[in-house]
Amino acid sequence: MNFAPGEVVQLKSGGPPMSVESVCEDPHTKQPSVFCTWFEKVANRQILNREKFNPVVLQKYDPLSKIGFAVI
Numbered sequence: 001m002n003f004a005p006g007e008v009v010q011l012k013s014g015g016p017p018m019s020v021e022s023v024c025e026d027p028h029t030k031q032p033s034v035f036c037t038w039f040e041k042v043a044n045r046q047i048l049n050r051e052k053f054n055p056v057v058l059q060k061y062d063p064l065s066k067i068g069f070a071v072i
Contacts, residue, residue, distance in 0.1 A: 003060075018061075019037050035051075
């Protein structure tokens with residue numbers, strides 16, 4: 001699946017919605033990588049997270065999907 005910067009995605013296994021920051025080839029593995037950002041609430045703060053993912057583990061975010069995460 002192809003992703004573009006600005007799209008909102010989610011891990012197929014669930015988790016928070018993430019924004020696609022960029023899509024490129026990993027220089028070490030030569031495999032496509034999707035760089036994502038998302039916020040995580042820690043105490044009273046919002047922490048910005050960044051991570052790269054293989055596109056096979058991502059799907060376009062569907063806010064009506066039953067897969068997600070619980071906010072406690």
